[in-house]
Amino acid sequence: MIWKQTTLSGWGRSLWANMPVARPETMAALRSAILTDEPGGILPRGAGRSYGDAALNGAGRLVLTERLNRFLDFDPSTGRLVAEAGATFNDLLTTFLPRGWMAPVTPGTAFVTLGGALANDIHGKNHDRDGSFARHVVWFDLLAASGEVLRVDLENQPELFQATVGGLGLTGMVIALCLTLRQVPSAAFEVSEERASDLDGLMAGLVRARDFASHSVAWIDAFARGKSLGRGVVEAANLAPAGTVLSERRHRRLTLPIDLSPQVLSPLVVAAFNCAYYRRTPAGGRHRVVDAQSFLYPLDAIGDWNRLYGRRGFHQFQCAIPEAEAPRALRSLLEAIADARGASFLAVLKTLGGNGPGYLSFPLKGWTLALDFPVRPGTGELLAHLEAMTLDHGGRIYLAKDSVMAPASLPRMYPGLDLYRKVLHRVDPEGHWQSDIARRLALRGAP
Ligand SMILES: Cc1cc2nc3c(=O)[nH]c(=O)nc-3n(C[C@H](O)[C@H](O)[C@H](O)COP(=O)(O)OP(=O)(O)OC[C@H]3O[C@@H](n4cnc5c(N)ncnc54)[C@H](O)[C@@H]3O)c2cc1C
Numbered sequence: 232m233i234w235k236q237t238t239l240s241g242w243g244r245s246l247w248a249n250m251p252v253a254r255p256e257t258m259a260a261l262r263s264a265i266l267t268d269e270p271g272g273i274l275p276r277g278a279g280r281s282y283g284d285a286a287l288n289g290a291g292r293l294v295l296t297e298r299l300n301r302f303l304d305f306d307p308s309t310g311r312l313v314a315e316a317g318a319t320f321n322d323l324l325t326t327f328l329p330r331g332w333m334a335p336v337t338p339g340t341a342f343v344t345l346g347g348a349l350a351n352d353i354h355g356k357n358h359d360r361d362g363s364f365a366r367h368v369v370w371f372d373l374l375a376a377s378g379e380v381l382r383v384d385l386e387n388q389p390e391l392f393q394a395t396v397g398g399l400g401l402t403g404m405v406i407a408l409c410l411t412l413r414q415v416p417s418a419a420f421e422v423s424e425e426r427a428s429d430l431d432g433l434m435a436g437l438v439r440a441r442d443f444a445s446h447s448v449a450w451i452d453a454f455a456r457g458k459s460l461g462r463g464v465v466e467a468a469n470l471a472p473a474g475t476v477l478s479e480r481r482h483r484r485l486t487l488p489i490d491l492s493p494q495v496l497s498p499l500v501v502a503a504f505n506c507a508y509y510r511r512t513p514a515g516g517r518h519r520v521v522d523a524q525s526f527l528y529p530l531d532a533i534g535d536w537n538r539l540y541g542r543r544g545f546h547q548f549q550c551a552i553p554e555a556e557a558p559r560a561l562r563s564l565l566e567a568i569a570d571a572r573g574a575s576f577l578a579v580l581k582t583l584g585g586n587g588p589g590y591l592s593f594p595l596k597g598w599t600l601a602l603d604f605p606v607r608p609g610t611g612e613l614l615a616h617l618e619a620m621t622l623d624h625g626g627r628i629y630l631a632k633d634s635v636m637a638p639a640s641l642p643r644m645y646p647g648l649d650l651y652r653k654v655l656h657r658v659d660p661e662g663h664w665q666s667d668i669a670r671r672l673a674l675r676g677a678p
Pocket of ligand 1: 277317340403631
């Protein structure tokens, strides 16, 4: 196996690591790569779309799954697809959408691997109705530390299933999985957009959308204060019936060729952008029919958009807040964020339908707020404050996005942590699988 010393970051480009990296293409190569006794352990990495250090292993080695990306089997009578873990949602979309099939749950970018989606038990804009990714996984094949491949499903190995989905790659490497795809009438979404002038209006709009739309999401103006605190735009959408004509076409994909200067996203610029973006939706709302990519993956229209934040990168803060606490918690969080004037224009609110099947699955019944913060003086203090508020309201931070959380917060946010650790100690007592986030947050527990 060829190992190449490589420097990589999380998607936020605020945390980096330099380590030997391999890109195996066959099972034999993969087995020889993982059976290493080098210190610091080994970690699978998908497309590197986790923002912080979940897909980094600076003290050890990384195995990239990008060449293990074949579709192995598809049964149109059940919708069951068997794919290697390095296949991406984009691969799935280009192959299956023209044939009338789609992933039942997808994140906000198509450039995520199925293995990465499983390891973070990702959720989409339809979590209320369809739950998280793992709910649609029938089984997966897990390459364990011993070199053995285990076929895992919820019925027969419930604990290993629950520790692996959302388990951040620490139980082993998923090499293939069986996912139930959804048959769809078209490749388009009918989207309604509604402006809300404050937080109560925005939350009410998302609650209404639960009744008539399969997918919903709200953009928030994170600079608005006072009476306008929490204003934004609610998007609610359903798949369009067959034969519906698009009202808009996707723009050509642009790529950001350089790191932008931090001034480009200064608070003044972002506040002005937010005002214009809010007003772009007419006061009476609007309806559009757009292709699935434009609705599901709006940010994919700009390649390498993470370079927008300049060389120092950015952090994403994403929390989930239980239903009963949400009105108070979201108000306090948004007040702190607006006062700090440190967020970017990427700020999103969604509803969540309930707990995911993994011990460390992020979703719960309630709401999730996600915002990007360019790295600047004071950003660390603000994030620590938001973390403390999240804890006070019984919420949790999404580990796929985190790069700064304190280890002491982890057991308070994730009640399944002890069960997760028990499985790790059973299937990997030597700590063969390791990562930077595992060391930073003591995911395995005290040594
Ligand atoms: C623009 C953008 C929008 C996003 N929107 C959403 C969203 O709406 N909802 C959401 O839930 N998330 C969202 N995310 C986060 C993203 O879906 C997750 O971070 C996802 O896990 C990334 O997958 P990846 O293939 O890039 O995996 P990586 O980031 O490379 O790895 C993620 C974790 O998975 C593990 N892993 C990867 N492959 C395997 C494997 N084969 N076997 C075992 N473990 C493995 C890694 O060790 C790591 O711990 C978004 C990210 C971006 C950049």
